[in-house]
Amino acid sequence: xxxxxxxxxxxxxxxxxxxxxxxxxxxxxxxxxxxxxxxxxxxxxxxxxxxxxxxxxxxxxxxxxxxxxxxxxxxxxxxxxxxxxxxxxxxxxxxxxxxxxxxxxxxxxx
Amino acid sequence: xxxxxxxxxxxxxxxxxxxxxxxxxxxxxxxxxxxxxxxxxxxxxxxxxxxxxxxxxxxxxxxxxxxxxxxxxxxxxxxxxxxxxxxxxxxxxxxxxxxxxxxxxxxxxxxxxxxxxx
Numbered sequence: 637x638x639x640x641x642x643x644x645x646x647x648x649x650x651x652x653x654x655x656x657x658x659x660x661x662x663x664x665x666x667x668x669x670x671x672x673x674x675x676x677x678x679x680x681x682x683x684x685x686x687x688x689x690x691x692x693x694x695x696x697x698x699x700x701x702x703x704x705x706x707x708x709x710x711x712x713x714x715x716x717x718x719x720x721x722x723x724x725x726x727x728x729x730x731x732x733x734x735x736x737x738x739x740x741x742x743x744x745x746x
Numbered sequence: 747x748x749x750x751x752x753x754x755x756x757x758x759x760x761x762x763x764x765x766x767x768x769x770x771x772x773x774x775x776x777x778x779x780x781x782x783x784x785x786x787x788x789x790x791x792x793x794x795x796x797x798x799x800x801x802x803x804x805x806x807x808x809x810x811x812x813x814x815x816x817x818x819x820x821x822x823x824x825x826x827x828x829x830x831x832x833x834x835x836x837x838x839x840x841x842x843x844x845x846x847x848x849x850x851x852x853x854x855x856x857x858x859x860x861x862x863x864x
Contacts, residue, residue: 668848668849670850670851672791672851674791677856678856679750679841679853679854679855679856679857680783680791680841680843680851680854681854682846682850682851682852682853682854685846685848685850685852691852692852721790723790723791725791725850727848727849727850728849729848729849735793735849736793737790737791737792737793738790739790740790740791
């Protein structure tokens with residue numbers, strides 16, 4: 637089973653600052669890595685897939701990078717609406733195994 | 747516009763059963779693998795189950811295997827999760843999601859809360 641870890645657990649930033657979130661896989665997932673944003677009471681939102689491709693209507697301040705076992709989600713200038721929990725997820729083609737989510741990084745206001 | 751709307755959550759006693767539904771609209775439902783994911787209060791996201799577009803292939807996470815059954819009715823554009831032998835640790839918000847054909851999930855519902863307690 638491939639395990640996903642994320643760091644830090646909590647990231648405190650001021651609006652306008654850059655935020656860098658990390659995700660690590662216990663073994664290579666090539667570029668099969670997605671990032672989601674989740675706010676309380678809302679549906680999770682797909683931000684990035686293929687490690688670096690922005691999903692539909694996602695602002696350009698969100699960017700993803702990495703491959704293999706090390707991945708990064710960067711928010712270039714954090715806006716008030718970006719305070720949320722961010723999850724990485726490794727995925728694979730059908731049939732699905734256990735598609736593991738990371739434990740999440742909470743981005744909160746400094 | 748793609749929409750997913752879960753229903754059926756509620757309070758149930760340990761050992762009880764509940765059936766969740768997810769009504770889909772805005773896309774050709776039968777073309778897509780559908781997923782259930784849950785979030786225990788204060789915890790992260792946990793993949794629960796998946797079903798192929800035709801409903802013939804089904805997959806479950808180990809903690810729910812043998813207790814939960816995923817199904818779909820493509821004539822009604824609805825996904826289901828039958829949950830039996832519920833435990834306190836099943837207390838969670840359950841989300842349905844659409845698999846974007848590659849294993850990541852491009853649309854999610856708002857979720858429905860299941861509380862297992864006596």
